[in-house]
Amino acid sequence: MATLTKKQKEAASKIEKNKVYSLEEASALVKEVNTAKFDASVDIAVRLGVDPRKANQMVRGVVSLPHGTGKDVRVLALVTPDKEAEAKAAGADYVGLDEYLDKIKGGWTDVDVIVTMPAVMGKLGPLGRVLGPRGLMPNPKSGTVTLEVGKAVSEVKSGKIDFKVDKYGIIHAAIGKVSFDADKIRENAQELIQTLLKLKPTAAKGTYVKSIYISSTMSPGIAIDSKSVN
16 A cells, blocks of 8 residues: 655545535535645546446436536547538637548547537447547537537537446546635536436436545545535
8 A cells, every 4th residue: 555645644634534524615625635736636426326237227418517627628520621610610629530530540549529420420430449448439418429510619628528427336527626716616516416416317216326525636535415415
């Protein structure tokens, strides 16, 4: 087990053992316990009472964080020539089609999100083995396969994220940076959690939100009282 540094021990001591914090308290505390020398990400982990192996209990969706993620999201727009100007005007970092498809075939995946059009999806099918494992395959449900390319690029750039429950029933998402005001962290977390509550599968029985933890890169997790976010 790695030895904690003096700073890490000091940070950990600020989190009371077995205490469950309100979302407001945790949003302020996560800034205090950060020990990274860079502008660390603030992450949330929500454990849901679902069985993701069952199709009728899969939880996935999108949310527009009111204050963005604080990350410069690199967007590739795979579009036909008539949509290139629209994608560029919306802020896409890379715009084109066949040349980028060839680059992806060669292993290039240096982007965070790919936005495309329904007519192009057929060309992306064979690239599923490259894009799928990296979470880059566009999906109509997440709004990344659309004729409104400009709108989709703008939304991603301004803080729209997609999420999906993992095999352990946990939703992981980045909801900001430690440089954010505590209120902005709280409001971003609240927006994501409220979205999750609306997506509760009818087949899910018992407690839906089992636990919520917030943390920054390299910091301990802070338990949040789920009642404080309803």
